[in-house]
Amino acid sequence: MSAVLAILRAGPLTTIQDEGRFGMLRHGISASGPMDRGAFEQAGRSGRGGIEMTRAGIEFRVASGQCQIGFAGGDFTITINGAPAQWLGMARLGAGDVVSITPGAWGNYGYLRFDTDLMAEAIMGSIATSSRARLGGVNGRPLQVGDVLELAEQGTATKSAAPAHTAEGPLRIVWGLHADLFEPLQRQKFLEASFDISSSMDRMGVRLNDSCCVFAGTNILSLASDAIVPGDVQILGDGTPIVLMRDHQPTGGYPRIATIITADLDRFAQLRPGTAIAFTPVTVEHAQDLLRSRR
Protein backbone atom coordinates (compact mmCIF):
# COMPACT_ATOMS: atom_id res chain seq x y z
CA MET A 1 0.00 0.00 0.00
CA SER A 2 1.11 3.52 -0.50
CA ALA A 3 -0.46 6.93 -0.40
CA VAL A 4 0.09 10.61 -1.01
CA LEU A 5 -0.92 13.04 1.72
CA ALA A 6 -1.60 16.73 1.18
CA ILE A 7 -1.08 18.97 4.22
CA LEU A 8 -4.05 21.34 4.61
CA ARG A 9 -3.08 22.86 7.98
CA ALA A 10 0.03 22.53 10.16
CA GLY A 11 1.12 24.24 13.36
CA PRO A 12 4.36 26.21 13.15
CA LEU A 13 6.53 23.48 14.67
CA THR A 14 5.10 20.39 13.01
CA THR A 15 8.04 18.24 11.96
CA ILE A 16 8.94 14.90 10.45
CA GLN A 17 10.81 12.76 12.97
CA ASP A 18 12.28 9.29 13.26
CA GLU A 19 14.12 7.79 16.24
CA GLY A 20 16.92 10.31 15.77
CA ARG A 21 20.18 11.09 14.00
CA PHE A 22 22.57 9.42 16.40
CA GLY A 23 26.36 9.36 16.21
CA MET A 24 26.82 12.89 14.88
CA LEU A 25 27.66 14.79 18.09
CA ARG A 26 31.34 14.84 17.12
CA HIS A 27 30.33 16.75 14.00
CA GLY A 28 28.38 19.28 16.06
CA ILE A 29 24.91 17.85 15.45
CA SER A 30 22.52 16.66 18.16
CA ALA A 31 20.26 13.69 17.50
CA SER A 32 16.80 15.31 17.36
CA GLY A 33 14.04 12.67 17.32
CA PRO A 34 10.64 12.74 19.04
CA MET A 35 10.11 15.00 22.05
CA ASP A 36 7.98 12.19 23.53
CA ARG A 37 9.70 9.01 22.41
CA GLY A 38 7.22 6.71 24.15
CA ALA A 39 4.24 8.29 22.41
CA PHE A 40 6.07 8.16 19.06
CA GLU A 41 6.35 4.38 19.50
CA GLN A 42 2.81 4.07 20.74
CA ALA A 43 1.60 5.61 17.47
CA GLY A 44 3.04 2.68 15.55
CA ARG A 45 6.23 0.89 14.64
CA SER A 46 5.53 -0.73 11.29
CA GLY A 47 6.65 2.19 9.10
CA ARG A 48 9.71 4.37 9.39
CA GLY A 49 9.28 7.96 10.55
CA GLY A 50 6.22 9.94 11.49
CA ILE A 51 4.86 13.40 12.03
CA GLU A 52 5.31 15.24 15.31
CA MET A 53 2.59 17.85 15.79
CA THR A 54 2.37 20.53 18.41
CA ARG A 55 -0.74 21.80 20.19
CA ALA A 56 -1.83 23.53 17.00
CA GLY A 57 -2.54 20.12 15.46
CA ILE A 58 -2.68 19.25 11.77
CA GLU A 59 -5.09 18.59 8.93
CA PHE A 60 -4.40 16.56 5.82
CA ARG A 61 -6.16 14.88 2.93
CA VAL A 62 -5.28 11.57 1.36
CA ALA A 63 -4.69 12.80 -2.18
CA SER A 64 -4.35 9.29 -3.52
CA GLY A 65 -3.87 5.70 -2.43
CA GLN A 66 -4.67 4.22 0.93
CA CYS A 67 -2.91 3.78 4.23
CA GLN A 68 -3.34 2.99 7.86
CA ILE A 69 -2.52 5.63 10.45
CA GLY A 70 -1.78 5.39 14.16
CA PHE A 71 -1.96 8.37 16.51
CA ALA A 72 -0.81 8.92 20.06
CA GLY A 73 0.72 11.44 22.46
CA GLY A 74 -0.99 13.78 24.88
CA ASP A 75 -4.69 14.40 24.35
CA PHE A 76 -5.96 15.66 21.00
CA THR A 77 -9.31 15.71 19.22
CA ILE A 78 -9.33 13.84 15.92
CA THR A 79 -11.98 13.73 13.25
CA ILE A 80 -11.99 11.72 10.05
CA ASN A 81 -14.19 13.29 7.37
CA GLY A 82 -15.79 15.27 10.19
CA ALA A 83 -16.65 12.23 12.32
CA PRO A 84 -14.93 12.11 15.72
CA ALA A 85 -12.61 9.20 16.39
CA GLN A 86 -11.04 8.14 19.64
CA TRP A 87 -7.59 9.48 20.51
CA LEU A 88 -5.20 7.27 20.87
CA GLY A 89 -6.01 4.89 18.10
CA MET A 90 -5.67 3.92 14.50
CA ALA A 91 -7.68 4.20 11.32
CA ARG A 92 -7.69 3.00 7.74
CA LEU A 93 -7.81 5.79 5.18
CA GLY A 94 -8.59 5.92 1.48
CA ALA A 95 -8.29 8.52 -1.24
CA GLY A 96 -10.20 11.70 -0.42
CA ASP A 97 -10.34 11.13 3.35
CA VAL A 98 -9.60 14.22 5.46
CA VAL A 99 -8.10 13.94 8.93
CA SER A 100 -8.25 16.94 11.26
CA ILE A 101 -6.50 17.04 14.62
CA THR A 102 -7.04 19.85 17.14
CA PRO A 103 -5.85 20.33 20.72
CA GLY A 104 -7.40 18.46 23.64
CA ALA A 105 -7.09 18.58 27.40
CA TRP A 106 -3.36 18.06 27.91
CA GLY A 107 -0.01 17.58 26.23
CA ASN A 108 2.19 19.48 23.80
CA TYR A 109 3.12 16.82 21.25
CA GLY A 110 1.11 14.31 19.26
CA TYR A 111 2.33 11.77 16.71
CA LEU A 112 1.00 10.38 13.47
CA ARG A 113 2.55 7.26 12.06
CA PHE A 114 1.79 5.06 9.10
CA ASP A 115 1.83 1.40 8.15
CA THR A 116 4.56 2.05 5.57
CA ASP A 117 7.65 4.27 5.50
CA LEU A 118 7.26 8.02 5.32
CA MET A 119 9.31 9.08 2.30
CA ALA A 120 11.88 11.79 3.00
CA GLU A 121 15.52 12.20 2.10
CA ALA A 122 17.73 10.66 4.78
CA ILE A 123 20.45 13.07 5.87
CA MET A 124 23.28 11.37 7.74
CA GLY A 125 21.11 8.29 8.00
CA SER A 126 17.99 9.93 9.42
CA ILE A 127 14.91 11.81 8.26
CA ALA A 128 14.45 13.51 11.65
CA THR A 129 14.04 17.29 11.36
CA SER A 130 16.55 19.28 13.38
CA SER A 131 15.14 22.74 14.02
CA ARG A 132 18.59 23.81 15.22
CA ALA A 133 20.71 22.51 12.34
CA ARG A 134 17.90 22.88 9.78
CA LEU A 135 18.40 19.37 8.52
CA GLY A 136 16.14 16.45 7.66
CA GLY A 137 12.39 16.27 7.11
CA VAL A 138 11.31 18.54 4.25
CA ASN A 139 14.39 20.64 3.40
CA GLY A 140 15.22 20.95 7.08
CA ARG A 141 12.06 22.91 7.87
CA PRO A 142 8.74 22.28 9.62
CA LEU A 143 5.79 21.09 7.55
CA GLN A 144 3.60 23.75 6.02
CA VAL A 145 0.36 24.03 4.11
CA GLY A 146 0.76 22.73 0.59
CA ASP A 147 3.41 20.12 1.44
CA VAL A 148 2.82 16.76 -0.15
CA LEU A 149 4.10 13.68 1.65
CA GLU A 150 4.49 10.27 0.09
CA LEU A 151 4.22 6.94 1.80
CA ALA A 152 6.28 4.03 0.52
CA GLU A 153 4.92 0.68 -0.65
CA GLN A 154 6.69 -1.08 2.19
CA GLY A 155 7.20 -0.51 5.87
CA THR A 156 10.46 -0.87 7.76
CA ALA A 157 9.54 -1.99 11.25
CA THR A 158 11.44 -0.22 14.02
CA LYS A 159 12.33 -1.82 17.31
CA SER A 160 11.29 -0.47 20.64
CA ALA A 161 13.77 1.87 22.27
CA ALA A 162 11.71 4.23 24.36
CA PRO A 163 10.51 4.01 27.92
CA ALA A 164 6.79 4.20 28.63
CA HIS A 165 5.38 7.19 30.46
CA THR A 166 6.05 7.42 34.14
CA ALA A 167 3.68 8.11 36.98
CA GLU A 168 2.85 11.51 38.42
CA GLY A 169 5.01 13.20 41.00
CA PRO A 170 8.18 15.27 41.01
CA LEU A 171 10.47 14.98 38.01
CA ARG A 172 13.40 12.78 38.89
CA ILE A 173 16.88 14.13 38.27
CA VAL A 174 20.45 13.05 38.69
CA TRP A 175 22.82 15.80 39.75
CA GLY A 176 24.42 17.50 36.79
CA LEU A 177 27.89 18.14 35.50
CA HIS A 178 28.26 21.42 37.41
CA ALA A 179 26.14 20.66 40.50
CA ASP A 180 29.20 21.17 42.71
CA LEU A 181 29.54 24.77 41.52
CA PHE A 182 26.23 25.63 43.19
CA GLU A 183 26.17 26.31 46.93
CA PRO A 184 24.73 23.43 48.99
CA LEU A 185 21.95 25.75 50.16
CA GLN A 186 21.08 26.56 46.55
CA ARG A 187 20.96 22.89 45.64
CA GLN A 188 18.61 22.35 48.58
CA LYS A 189 16.38 25.23 47.44
CA PHE A 190 16.37 23.78 43.92
CA LEU A 191 14.78 20.61 45.36
CA GLU A 192 12.35 22.40 47.67
CA ALA A 193 11.14 25.04 45.23
CA SER A 194 8.41 24.82 42.66
CA PHE A 195 9.04 25.98 39.09
CA ASP A 196 6.54 26.74 36.34
CA ILE A 197 6.77 25.65 32.72
CA SER A 198 6.98 28.90 30.75
CA SER A 199 5.47 29.55 27.35
CA SER A 200 8.98 29.79 25.91
CA MET A 201 9.43 26.23 24.74
CA ASP A 202 10.50 24.53 21.56
CA ARG A 203 12.39 21.45 20.42
CA MET A 204 15.67 22.93 21.67
CA GLY A 205 14.64 23.72 25.23
CA VAL A 206 11.97 24.63 27.75
CA ARG A 207 12.43 27.73 29.89
CA LEU A 208 11.20 27.50 33.46
CA ASN A 209 9.80 30.35 35.54
CA ASP A 210 11.75 30.50 38.78
CA SER A 211 9.17 32.35 40.88
CA CYS A 212 10.89 31.22 44.11
CA CYS A 213 14.05 33.01 42.87
CA VAL A 214 16.28 29.99 43.48
CA PHE A 215 18.73 31.09 40.83
CA ALA A 216 18.34 34.88 40.93
CA GLY A 217 21.77 36.43 41.10
CA THR A 218 23.59 33.18 40.36
CA ASN A 219 26.85 34.13 38.78
CA ILE A 220 29.00 31.25 37.60
CA LEU A 221 31.38 32.44 34.94
CA SER A 222 33.71 31.12 32.27
CA LEU A 223 33.12 27.41 32.07
CA ALA A 224 34.82 25.47 29.33
CA SER A 225 32.19 24.48 26.78
CA ASP A 226 31.26 20.85 27.41
CA ALA A 227 28.93 18.08 26.25
CA ILE A 228 25.16 18.47 26.72
CA VAL A 229 22.62 15.65 26.95
CA PRO A 230 18.81 15.93 26.62
CA GLY A 231 17.24 16.69 30.00
CA ASP A 232 20.10 18.88 31.23
CA VAL A 233 18.87 21.71 33.46
CA GLN A 234 21.01 24.68 32.47
CA ILE A 235 21.09 28.00 34.33
CA LEU A 236 21.57 31.04 32.10
CA GLY A 237 23.62 34.07 33.13
CA ASP A 238 20.46 35.91 34.21
CA GLY A 239 19.37 32.99 36.43
CA THR A 240 16.78 31.53 34.03
CA PRO A 241 16.63 27.72 34.16
CA ILE A 242 16.26 25.95 30.80
CA VAL A 243 15.72 22.24 30.31
CA LEU A 244 17.54 21.27 27.12
CA MET A 245 15.56 19.01 24.82
CA ARG A 246 16.01 16.90 21.66
CA ASP A 247 17.37 19.67 19.39
CA HIS A 248 19.81 20.84 22.08
CA GLN A 249 23.09 22.43 21.16
CA PRO A 250 25.73 19.69 21.28
CA THR A 251 27.99 21.60 23.68
CA GLY A 252 27.50 24.60 25.91
CA GLY A 253 29.19 26.76 28.49
CA TYR A 254 26.37 27.55 30.95
CA PRO A 255 26.35 25.62 34.24
CA ARG A 256 24.08 22.61 34.47
CA ILE A 257 22.82 21.71 37.92
CA ALA A 258 20.91 18.53 37.06
CA THR A 259 19.69 16.19 34.33
CA ILE A 260 16.10 14.92 34.14
CA ILE A 261 16.30 11.14 33.90
CA THR A 262 15.38 9.41 30.64
CA ALA A 263 12.33 7.71 32.20
CA ASP A 264 10.80 11.13 33.05
CA LEU A 265 11.81 13.22 30.02
CA ASP A 266 8.84 12.22 27.82
CA ARG A 267 6.44 13.22 30.59
CA PHE A 268 8.25 16.53 31.03
CA ALA A 269 8.01 17.29 27.29
CA GLN A 270 4.21 17.02 27.46
CA LEU A 271 3.76 19.54 30.33
CA ARG A 272 2.01 22.68 29.20
CA PRO A 273 2.96 26.26 30.09
CA GLY A 274 1.81 27.18 33.59
CA THR A 275 2.25 23.67 34.99
CA ALA A 276 4.04 23.69 38.36
CA ILE A 277 6.88 21.20 38.65
CA ALA A 278 9.35 20.08 41.29
CA PHE A 279 12.50 18.01 41.15
CA THR A 280 13.66 15.08 43.25
CA PRO A 281 17.09 13.44 43.06
CA VAL A 282 17.72 9.77 42.35
CA THR A 283 20.91 7.85 41.79
CA VAL A 284 22.17 7.02 38.31
CA GLU A 285 21.76 3.34 39.20
CA HIS A 286 18.10 3.90 40.07
CA ALA A 287 17.50 5.80 36.84
CA GLN A 288 19.02 2.92 34.87
CA ASP A 289 16.99 0.33 36.81
CA LEU A 290 13.83 2.21 35.84
CA LEU A 291 14.75 1.87 32.17
CA ARG A 292 15.49 -1.84 32.51
CA SER A 293 12.33 -2.63 34.47
CA ARG A 294 10.25 -1.21 31.65
CA ARG A 295 11.35 -3.80 29.14
Added chain:
Amino acid sequence: MSGLNPPTNPTPTLVPLGDSALLVRFGNSLTDAANGAAIGLARLLDSDPPAGALEIVPNLISVLVRFDPLQTSAQTIAGEVRLRLLGHESHRAETREWSIAVAFDGPDLSDVATAFGMTAEAFIAAHNRGSLRVLATGFAPGFVYCGLHPNELTLPRRPTVRPSVPPGSVLFAAGQTAITATEMPTGWHIIGHTDFANFDPTASPPTRLEPGDQVRFMVAP
Protein backbone atom coordinates in the same frame (compact mmCIF):
# COMPACT_ATOMS: atom_id res chain seq x y z
CA MET B 1 52.30 21.69 22.06
CA SER B 2 52.28 18.43 23.92
CA GLY B 3 51.39 15.18 22.20
CA LEU B 4 48.00 13.59 21.93
CA ASN B 5 48.71 10.61 24.17
CA PRO B 6 46.68 10.48 27.36
CA PRO B 7 49.37 11.53 29.80
CA THR B 8 49.49 10.35 33.40
CA ASN B 9 48.50 13.94 34.19
CA PRO B 10 46.01 15.60 34.09
CA THR B 11 44.02 13.11 36.14
CA PRO B 12 40.56 12.55 34.67
CA THR B 13 37.29 12.90 36.54
CA LEU B 14 34.58 10.49 35.47
CA VAL B 15 31.06 11.87 35.88
CA PRO B 16 27.76 10.41 34.71
CA LEU B 17 25.80 12.79 32.48
CA GLY B 18 22.22 11.70 33.01
CA ASP B 19 21.62 7.94 32.97
CA SER B 20 22.89 7.11 29.49
CA ALA B 21 26.28 8.84 29.20
CA LEU B 22 29.57 9.19 31.03
CA LEU B 23 31.81 12.22 30.74
CA VAL B 24 35.57 11.84 31.22
CA ARG B 25 36.94 15.29 32.04
CA PHE B 26 40.59 16.28 32.13
CA GLY B 27 40.25 19.37 34.31
CA ASN B 28 37.91 22.31 34.61
CA SER B 29 39.47 24.77 32.22
CA LEU B 30 40.79 24.63 28.71
CA THR B 31 44.51 23.86 28.65
CA ASP B 32 46.68 22.33 25.98
CA ALA B 33 47.31 19.27 28.18
CA ALA B 34 43.61 18.71 28.98
CA ASN B 35 42.66 19.00 25.31
CA GLY B 36 45.47 16.69 24.20
CA ALA B 37 44.45 14.10 26.79
CA ALA B 38 40.79 14.26 25.68
CA ILE B 39 41.66 13.78 22.01
CA GLY B 40 44.05 10.96 22.89
CA LEU B 41 41.44 9.13 24.96
CA ALA B 42 38.77 9.57 22.27
CA ARG B 43 41.12 7.96 19.76
CA LEU B 44 41.82 5.08 22.14
CA LEU B 45 38.10 4.53 22.66
CA ASP B 46 37.36 4.83 18.93
CA SER B 47 39.84 2.05 18.21
CA ASP B 48 38.65 -0.13 21.10
CA PRO B 49 35.14 0.88 22.18
CA PRO B 50 33.76 -0.58 25.42
CA ALA B 51 30.83 -3.01 25.01
CA GLY B 52 27.55 -1.11 25.03
CA ALA B 53 29.12 2.21 24.02
CA LEU B 54 27.00 3.93 21.36
CA GLU B 55 28.99 7.07 20.66
CA ILE B 56 32.39 8.49 21.57
CA VAL B 57 32.61 12.29 21.39
CA PRO B 58 35.79 14.31 21.93
CA ASN B 59 35.09 17.76 23.42
CA LEU B 60 37.45 20.60 24.37
CA ILE B 61 38.53 19.07 27.70
CA SER B 62 36.50 15.87 27.92
CA VAL B 63 35.25 12.77 26.17
CA LEU B 64 31.55 11.88 26.19
CA VAL B 65 30.75 8.18 26.08
CA ARG B 66 27.08 7.67 25.29
CA PHE B 67 26.01 4.12 26.12
CA ASP B 68 22.97 1.85 26.03
CA PRO B 69 21.75 1.69 29.64
CA LEU B 70 20.00 -1.60 28.87
CA GLN B 71 23.33 -3.22 27.96
CA THR B 72 25.78 -1.63 30.37
CA SER B 73 26.07 0.92 33.15
CA ALA B 74 27.95 4.10 33.93
CA GLN B 75 30.08 2.14 36.41
CA THR B 76 31.02 -0.52 33.89
CA ILE B 77 31.88 2.06 31.24
CA ALA B 78 33.94 3.98 33.82
CA GLY B 79 35.89 0.82 34.62
CA GLU B 80 36.54 0.19 30.93
CA VAL B 81 37.74 3.76 30.44
CA ARG B 82 40.13 3.49 33.43
CA LEU B 83 41.57 0.25 32.04
CA ARG B 84 42.25 1.90 28.72
CA LEU B 85 43.84 4.93 30.38
CA LEU B 86 46.12 2.70 32.44
CA GLY B 87 47.02 0.21 29.77
CA HIS B 88 47.44 2.55 26.85
CA GLU B 89 50.29 1.85 24.54
CA SER B 90 51.88 4.77 22.79
CA HIS B 91 48.76 5.23 20.72
CA ARG B 92 49.59 7.84 18.20
CA ALA B 93 47.15 8.36 15.42
CA GLU B 94 48.28 10.08 12.29
CA THR B 95 48.17 13.86 12.54
CA ARG B 96 46.80 15.49 9.44
CA GLU B 97 47.84 18.97 8.40
CA TRP B 98 45.71 21.57 6.71
CA SER B 99 46.43 24.98 5.22
CA ILE B 100 43.44 27.27 5.38
CA ALA B 101 43.42 30.51 3.41
CA VAL B 102 41.72 33.40 5.18
CA ALA B 103 40.76 36.83 3.91
CA PHE B 104 41.51 38.95 6.96
CA ASP B 105 38.75 41.48 6.39
CA GLY B 106 36.53 40.96 9.44
CA PRO B 107 34.74 43.92 11.06
CA ASP B 108 36.61 43.37 14.36
CA LEU B 109 40.10 42.94 12.91
CA SER B 110 41.36 46.44 13.67
CA ASP B 111 39.86 46.43 17.18
CA VAL B 112 41.56 43.11 17.90
CA ALA B 113 44.90 44.34 16.58
CA THR B 114 44.57 47.57 18.58
CA ALA B 115 43.84 45.57 21.74
CA PHE B 116 47.27 43.98 21.34
CA GLY B 117 48.88 47.28 20.44
CA MET B 118 49.59 46.02 16.95
CA THR B 119 48.88 47.06 13.42
CA ALA B 120 46.48 44.80 11.55
CA GLU B 121 49.42 43.47 9.50
CA ALA B 122 51.42 42.64 12.62
CA PHE B 123 48.43 40.88 14.23
CA ILE B 124 47.81 38.80 11.10
CA ALA B 125 51.47 37.78 11.03
CA ALA B 126 51.40 36.86 14.72
CA HIS B 127 48.10 34.99 14.28
CA ASN B 128 49.45 32.91 11.39
CA ARG B 129 52.91 32.30 12.86
CA GLY B 130 52.38 28.89 14.46
CA SER B 131 50.25 25.96 13.52
CA LEU B 132 47.19 25.36 15.67
CA ARG B 133 45.49 22.16 16.76
CA VAL B 134 41.84 21.49 15.99
CA LEU B 135 40.73 21.36 19.63
CA ALA B 136 37.16 20.18 19.08
CA THR B 137 34.08 20.39 16.89
CA GLY B 138 31.03 21.58 18.75
CA PHE B 139 28.26 24.07 19.37
CA ALA B 140 26.98 23.89 15.78
CA PRO B 141 27.50 21.65 12.72
CA GLY B 142 31.16 21.71 11.66
CA PHE B 143 32.06 24.57 14.03
CA VAL B 144 35.73 24.06 14.95
CA TYR B 145 37.81 25.51 17.75
CA CYS B 146 41.52 25.83 16.89
CA GLY B 147 44.22 26.74 19.41
CA LEU B 148 45.72 27.49 21.62
CA HIS B 149 47.34 30.83 20.87
CA PRO B 150 50.03 32.00 23.28
CA ASN B 151 48.91 34.08 26.27
CA GLU B 152 50.03 37.30 24.65
CA LEU B 153 47.55 36.62 21.84
CA THR B 154 44.53 36.00 24.06
CA LEU B 155 41.48 38.23 24.20
CA PRO B 156 38.06 37.76 25.83
CA ARG B 157 34.86 37.59 23.80
CA ARG B 158 32.95 40.68 22.77
CA PRO B 159 30.48 42.03 25.34
CA THR B 160 27.64 41.68 22.85
CA VAL B 161 26.46 38.88 20.57
CA ARG B 162 25.97 39.30 16.84
CA PRO B 163 22.71 37.52 16.04
CA SER B 164 23.95 36.00 12.80
CA VAL B 165 27.25 35.54 11.00
CA PRO B 166 27.64 33.61 7.72
CA PRO B 167 29.34 30.23 7.23
CA GLY B 168 33.10 30.55 6.76
CA SER B 169 33.44 33.35 9.32
CA VAL B 170 36.83 33.24 11.04
CA LEU B 171 36.38 34.06 14.72
CA PHE B 172 38.89 34.94 17.41
CA ALA B 173 38.55 34.89 21.22
CA ALA B 174 39.77 33.17 24.37
CA GLY B 175 43.09 32.11 22.85
CA GLN B 176 41.37 30.37 19.98
CA THR B 177 40.49 30.81 16.34
CA ALA B 178 37.19 29.27 15.29
CA ILE B 179 35.58 28.73 11.90
CA THR B 180 31.82 28.72 11.43
CA ALA B 181 30.32 26.23 8.99
CA THR B 182 26.71 27.33 9.28
CA GLU B 183 24.97 30.62 9.87
CA MET B 184 24.98 31.24 13.62
CA PRO B 185 25.07 33.85 16.38
CA THR B 186 28.41 34.64 17.98
CA GLY B 187 30.01 36.76 20.65
CA TRP B 188 33.48 36.17 19.22
CA HIS B 189 35.47 38.75 17.25
CA ILE B 190 35.16 38.33 13.50
CA ILE B 191 38.63 38.69 11.99
CA GLY B 192 38.02 37.36 8.49
CA HIS B 193 36.40 34.76 6.32
CA THR B 194 37.42 31.64 4.44
CA ASP B 195 36.10 29.61 1.53
CA PHE B 196 37.04 26.46 3.45
CA ALA B 197 33.74 24.64 4.07
CA ASN B 198 33.93 22.22 6.97
CA PHE B 199 30.37 20.89 6.77
CA ASP B 200 28.61 19.03 4.00
CA PRO B 201 25.52 17.15 5.19
CA THR B 202 25.64 14.86 2.14
CA ALA B 203 29.28 13.81 2.68
CA SER B 204 30.42 10.96 4.87
CA PRO B 205 31.77 11.98 7.29
CA PRO B 206 29.95 15.33 7.12
CA THR B 207 32.90 17.34 8.47
CA ARG B 208 36.51 17.49 7.20
CA LEU B 209 38.57 18.69 10.16
CA GLU B 210 39.03 16.31 13.07
CA PRO B 211 40.15 17.08 16.60
CA GLY B 212 43.94 16.65 16.70
CA ASP B 213 44.50 17.83 13.12
CA GLN B 214 47.00 20.67 12.71
CA VAL B 215 45.86 23.82 10.96
CA ARG B 216 48.02 26.58 9.52
CA PHE B 217 46.21 29.77 8.59
CA MET B 218 47.47 31.74 5.61
CA VAL B 219 46.53 35.05 4.05
CA ALA B 220 44.28 34.30 1.09
CA PRO B 221 45.97 35.24 -2.17
